[in-house]
Amino acid sequence: MIRWAGFNRFLPWRASRWPAILCCSAVLAAAGCQKFNLGGSAVIKKGSNVKMHYTLTVDGQVMDSSTGREPLAFVQGSGQIIPGLEAALEGLKTGEKKQVTVAPEQGYGVRDDRAIQKVPKTAFDNAAGLKVGSVVSGQAGNRPFQAVVTAISAKEITLDLNHPLAGKTLNFAIEIVEVKGS
Known part of the structure; x- marks a missing residue:
């Protein structure tokens, strides 16, 4: 040492x-x-x-x-x-x-055309007050959802159930x- x-x-x-x-x-x-x-x-x-x-x-x-x-x-x-x-x-x-x-x-997903749904006007309490672009909330079974009204006809309202940022680069x-x- x-x-x-x-x-x-x-x-x-x-x-x-x-x-x-x-x-x-x-x-x-x-x-x-x-x-x-x-x-x-x-x-x-x-x-x-x-x-x-x-x-x-x-x-x-x-x-x-x-x-x-x-x-x-x-x-x-x-x-x-x-x-x-x-x-x-x-x-x-x-x-x-x-x-x-x-x-x-990797964000809110791509747009899915299957998420566009036509719903009878009778399914809405306030169908007369809806306009294209209105956001509606509802429940399908136990699942809440939000959708954007994209078209209104005499008997149906078309809803887009895609996330508003689906298909977008963030x-x-x-x-x-x-x-x-x-």
Whole structure:
């Protein structure tokens, strides 16, 4: 064993502290610590509680925004937000900003012509008050729905049950406000 008296002056800690450091490392490993992030905030991964601000635009028009409101809060990987946005957030940290483009297949889906339904006017309590573009709510079995009136004839009302953003490419400007746990 070589002993050099000047060695300790090059270390910011004394060599006698190594056993304590190794012991703490072993305790953390035994406790199941999978990731030790020394300098930054938590990273978004499945199970993370996330808060973010966003602005959604479609064809250059702002459709929704959290500006001036509380940030959107959700659990990553739980299906609370559309799949394409959720996938794009994976790995981001608090304070990060990102532009995200989501294709219809990963957003609200492609338009489905089978979701266009003709319903007898007698099915509506307020058929006389409906106009093309009106949004109606209803229930099919135990499932609530919303639809847009697309046509009105003497006996029928045509409803579009597609999501209003179905078939649209979605553009999000997001800012991660908080990431906790996982």
